[in-house]
Amino acid sequence: MSRTQGTQDLGKAILRIVLGVLILLHGIAKVMAGPGFIVQVVTQAGLPAPVAYLVYIGEVVAPILLIIGLWTRLGALIIAVNMLFAFALVHAKQLGEMAPTGGWALELQGMYLGAALAVALLGAGRFSVGGYDGKWN
Numbered sequence: 001m002s003r004t005q006g007t008q009d010l011g012k013a014i015l016r017i018v019l020g021v022l023i024l025l026h027g028i029a030k031v032m033a034g035p036g037f038i039v040q041v042v043t044q045a046g047l048p049a050p051v052a053y054l055v056y057i058g059e060v061v062a063p064i065l066l067i068i069g070l071w072t073r074l075g076a077l078i079i080a081v082n083m084l085f086a087f088a089l090v091h092a093k094q095l096g097e098m099a100p101t102g103g104w105a106l107e108l109q110g111m112y113l114g115a116a117l118a119v120a121l122l123g124a125g126r127f128s129v130g131g132y133d134g135k136w137n
Contacts, residue, residue, distance in 0.1 A: 006126075009127055012124060015122070016072060016119045017066070019066055019119060021067060023059055023062070023066075024064065027058075031060065038055050045088075055082065055085075057078060058079055058081065058085075059079075062075040062076070063079065069125070071130070072119060072123055072130060076116045076117070080117050080120060083109055087106070
């Protein structure tokens with residue numbers, strides 16, 4: 001393994017683990033609060049109530065996959081789709097707004113979406129449970 005490959009694998013690990021931990025914390029908060037708010041948002045959008053429970057896959061299961069580096073690309077895609085639903089169902093009114101501090105009102109959500117897409121494209125790297133299968137996940 002070259003030095004460049006090693007630093008790339010470390011960068012992939014840092015990106016996926018940080019994204020996974022930060023999204024997982026949101027998921028844990030939602031588990032602790034219960035599904036009420038999420039069910040309300042989903043049903044107000046005209047979607048069936050059981051769709052609300054998919055948030056737990058996007059904010060608990062998928063981040064765990066990223067953290068350990070197993071099925072990383074799938075986990076990252078799930079997080080990206082979860083963020084798109086968050087934009088559409090919860091944050092649509094803020095899409096063009098600036099925050100009082102001067103940044104985009106949705107910079108956190110935008111960063112989560114961008115990081116998830118990057119992980120989906122880059123894969124897990126060598127430092128993952130997924131292991132080596134002829135190419136680095």
